[in-house]
Each structure stands twice: as C-alpha cells, then as structure tokens.
Amino acid sequence: MLKAAGLTGVMVGLDHYDAERHDRFRGRAGAFDGAIRAVLSAKAAGLAVSLSLCITRDFATAESLRRYLNLACQLGVTFVQFLEPRAAGRYAGQDVELHPEQLQLLDEFYLRYNSDPAFADYPIINYLGYHQRRMGCFGAGNRFLYIDTDGDAQRCPFCQGKVASLLEFSMEDIVGLLQQRGCQAFETVRMAGS
Numbered sequence: 001m002l003k004a005a006g007l008t009g010v011m012v013g014l015d016h017y018d019a020e021r022h023d024r025f026r027g028r029a030g031a032f033d034g035a036i037r038a039v040l041s042a043k044a045a046g047l048a049v050s051l052s053l054c055i056t057r058d059f060a061t062a063e064s065l066r067r068y069l070n071l072a073c074q075l076g077v078t079f080v081q082f083l084e085p086r087a088a089g090r091y092a093g094q095d096v097e098l099h100p101e102q103l104q105l106l107d108e109f110y111l112r113y114n115s116d117p118a119f120a121d122y123p124i125i126n127y128l129g130y131h132q133r134r135m136g137c138f139g140a141g142n143r144f145l146y147i148d149t150d151g152d153a154q155r156c157p158f159c160q161g162k163v164a165s166l167l168e169f170s171m172e173d174i175v176g177l178l179q180q181r182g183c184q185a186f187e188t189v190r191m192a193g194s
Contacts, residue, residue: 011052013052049075060106078124
C-alpha cells in the first residue's frame with residue numbers, strides 16, 4: 001500500500017549484528033528479529049532498504065564493523081548509515097561521544113568499503129560525521145531540519161533541542177531561527193545562496 005502511494009525505500013534501525021546485543025541496546029526482546037523481518041518484507045515489496053546503526057564505544061571495533069557489514073551484505077540492503085551517539089534522549093547527560101581513534105576507524109571503513117573494488121557487492125556506507133567534521137553541519141536549517149511528532153522543529157533528529165513549533169511559526173521563520181542558532185555539535189557552514 002505504501003509503495004503504491006509513492007514510497008520508494010525504508011530505513012530500519014539495526015544496532016548490532018548479534019540479536020541478544022541488539023535487543024539489549026533497544027531494551028526489548030525480539031527487536032532484532034522484528035528488524036530483520038522489516039528488512040525482508042520491504043525488500044519483498046520491491047523497496048530500497050537501508051540500515052541505520054548507532055555506533056557506540058563498545059561497538060566501534062574493526063571486528064564489529066566487519067561482522068555488521070557482512071550481515072548487511074547478506075541481507076542485500078542498499079545503504080548502511082553510520083550514526084555517532086549523542087548525549088540526547090536516553091543518553092542525555094552522559095559521556096557517549098566516540099574517542100578520536102574510533103572516529104578514525106569509522107573514517108577508514110567508510111572510505112575503504114565505498115571505494116575498494118573488493119567491497120563492490122557491499123552496501124554503500126552513508127556517514128555524515130565524516131563530512132560534518134570537514135564541511136560543517138548539514139542540519140539546523142542548512143540542508144535539512146527535523147520536525148518531531150509534536151510539531152516542534154529540532155536542529156536534527158540527533159542533536160535535539162526545540163527551536164520553535166510549526167504550530168506557532170511559519171516554516172520560513174523556523175528555518176531562519178534554526179540557521180541563527182546553528183548546530184550544537186558541529187560548525188554550521190552555509191551553502192552558497194542560503
């Protein structure tokens with residue numbers, strides 16, 4: 001039904017290659033199996049499928065990344081999105097940012113798996129953190145923003161902090177406010193013409 005309405009792809013959160021560890025991370029038994037079923041159902045419906053992975057300090061090892069990308073390849077997904085943890089949501093107030101050597105490891109996997117012919121059959125890795133450290137934030141009204149289920153405009157889904165309500169302000173005003181306040185994690189670099 002959603003495909004008939006124009007949906008072309010879905011992103012499924014899968015935060016570990018191991019079912020037990022994924023379920024523990026998500027706080028719900030059966031979450032891993034549900035995510036795998038979602039991937040397979042979406043593929044059967046002819047949708048492009050990507051996986052979203054929040055890479056914690058414990059997970060940021062070469063072995064974990066290899067095993068995860070092997071699973072993604074076996075599932076036949078199109079993309080894998082690498083996300084870095086932020087001190088928001090259940091991590092609010094916690095020191096969860098990755099260490100420099102772990103960020104370097106992610107950079108290496110991002111570059112190698114996307115460019116080495118040996119990994120041509122693997123999914124493309126989408127890793128905004130790689131570019132944000134070099135070019136600045138893509139969110140905060142720069143290239144995207146996030147409106148949550150309450151209608152509140154946030155800089156992005158990961159660096160939360162309500163800026164304004166879509167119920168009270170026009171989208172143009174909201175984008176202006178987001179651009180004024182910028183990103184709390186990365187410098188916000190404006191695109192030409194914005």
